[in-house]
Amino acid sequence: MISEDRLARITGRYEYLEAAMAESGGEYAALAREYAELRPVVEAVLGYQALVADLAEAEAMLDDPEMRALAEEELPALRARLPELEHEVQLALLPRDAADSRPAMIEIRPGTGGDEAALFAGDLLRMYQRYCEARGWKFDLVEQQLTELGGIKEVTVSVKGDGVFARLKYESGVHRVQRVPSTESGGRIHTSAATVAVLPEAEDVDIRIDPNDIRIDTMRASGAGGQHVNTTDSAVRITHVPSGIVVTSSEKSQHQNRAIAMQVLRNRLFDLERSRADSARAADRKAQVGTGDRSERIRTYNFPQGRMTDHRINLTLYKLDQVMQGDLDEIIDALTADHQARLLSEAGA
Numbered sequence: 001m002i003s004e005d006r007l008a009r010i011t012g013r014y015e016y017l018e019a020a021m022a023e024s025g026g027e028y029a030a031l032a033r034e035y036a037e038l039r040p041v042v043e044a045v046l047g048y049q050a051l052v053a054d055l056a057e058a059e060a061m062l063d064d065p066e067m068r069a070l071a072e073e074e075l076p077a078l079r080a081r082l083p084e085l086e087h088e089v090q091l092a093l094l095p096r097d098a099a100d101s102r103p104a105m106i107e108i109r110p111g112t113g114g115d116e117a118a119l120f121a122g123d124l125l126r127m128y129q130r131y132c133e134a135r136g137w138k139f140d141l142v143e144q145q146l147t148e149l150g151g152i153k154e155v156t157v158s159v160k161g162d163g164v165f166a167r168l169k170y171e172s173g174v175h176r177v178q179r180v181p182s183t184e185s186g187g188r189i190h191t192s193a194a195t196v197a198v199l200p201e202a203e204d205v206d207i208r209i210d211p212n213d214i215r216i217d218t219m220r221a222s223g224a225g226g227q228h229v230n231t232t233d234s235a236v237r238i239t240h241v242p243s244g245i246v247v248t249s250s251e252k253s254q255h256q257n258r259a260i261a262m263q264v265l266r267n268r269l270f271d272l273e274r275s276r277a278d279s280a281r282a283a284d285r286k287a288q289v290g291t292g293d294r295s296e297r298i299r300t301y302n303f304p305q306g307r308m309t310d311h312r313i314n315l316t317l318y319k320l321d322q323v324m325q326g327d328l329d330e331i332i333d334a335l336t337a338d339h340q341a342r343l344l345s346e347a348g349a
Contacts, residue, residue, distance in 0.1 A: 002089055007045050010093075014042045037101065044092040048085040054078055094343045099200035099274070100166035105142065105267050106157045106198055111174060113192020116181045118151025120301075121194040123324060124175060125155055128168075130326025137161030142260055143249050156264060158201070165200045170335040172198045173298030180304070189304060193297060201263075202270030209266065215239040216258070236261050243272060313338045 017035040021028060055078045061071035108124055110117035132139040138160040145153040159168065176193045184190065217237045235250035236257035247264045249257040300309045306320045308331070315334050317323065323331070 002048070002086060002093075006093070007049065007089075010038065010045060011042055014038045033101075037096070041092040044085075044088045048089045051078065051081055051085050055082065090344060091340055094340060097166070097169075100169075101163055102165045103158065103160040103201040104165040104168050104198050105201060105264065106159060106168065106171070106196065108152060108155050108157075109195050110152065111193035111195050113177075113190065115147065115149050115151060116177075116190055117192040117194055118147045118153060119149065119181070120175075120177045120192055121152040121155070122150065123177075124194055124196065125152060125157070127324050127326055127328070128157070128159075128171070131328045132159050132161070132326075134326055135161060135167075137164060142264065160201075165198070166336075167332055168198045169200075170332060170339075171196050176297040176300045178300065178302045178304070199267045199271045200274075202266040207266045207269045207273070209240070209262070209269070213240060213242050214265070215241060238262065238265055240265055240269065243269065245269065245272075310335065 014035070017031055017038065021031045021035060055075070058071045058074045058078055061067040062075075064071075106128055108121045110121045113120070129139050138158075140158045140160075142156040142158050144155045147153055174193050174195050176191060178189055178191050180187055181190050215238070217239070219235045219237060234257060235248060237246060237248045238258075238261045239246050245265060245268050247261045247268070249260040249264070298310065298312055300307075300311065301320060301323070302309070303320060305318070307316060307318050308320050308323045309316045310331055313334055315331065317330065319327070
């Protein structure tokens, strides 16, 4: 049963925010963010309350001989809609990950499989780029190191848009590929893997980095095969001594590299803090990301069979071509629904 008191508190808070935004000065951005987050919740609540009111009115009409026939006609449809709207409200009331609305950084690295793993990491990068562009999100390469065959040694991408982390966070983990490499003359299927980490973008207020805790080194930026991109010491490496986290950026501007590397470091530290605050999430992340070994996988892409399987929810789709073109919504929707179902179960809903 949904608590009417709780619904009243939510709608009351929404009305307060609406009034406060009209009068606020410097706090407007924070109020607007909370208002926007509450809007879908309040819409679900109002829809549910309107249906409950209509249902009560129709049931009262049963006592009126002149209106009884009309009420009997309306009641079945109203009663049929009630469980659906109750479920919508229950979903809307589930605890939200505070980072869901944030931009994110995607980090992709090859795991087991040598050159083929590096080429597959490049395929994943293009898959995510297509998905993000189709949703109208801004997709920017932050750092990329290529192999001589055009694969990826390591890549970091910044993604900005509405609800980015909420959609992409389920991609963290080991992605396994089974296919015949272009370099394989015997036609044998190889299995390799790449790791993906999706980190919510941290704001300055989230993480304060003590300048005494970091070591900044400059070095020459290099491309594939070790060739110098330029002749100045523009690349930046920042080491966060307490955590041991090391980040690099090798764009042409050293000033830009420092800013990029600090943002990446801030994101990683923010993710670390989120993990520490929730030991269950920390264990889940460790289980997902793993070491890049073939056996630690969340998803398998089988090219000979045209099959994609997400092992967390036992979802198999025979449309691998579309998936690699960035058609990920069916997978992400299923993962989101599974997560919501577990939260509802835990809440006893």
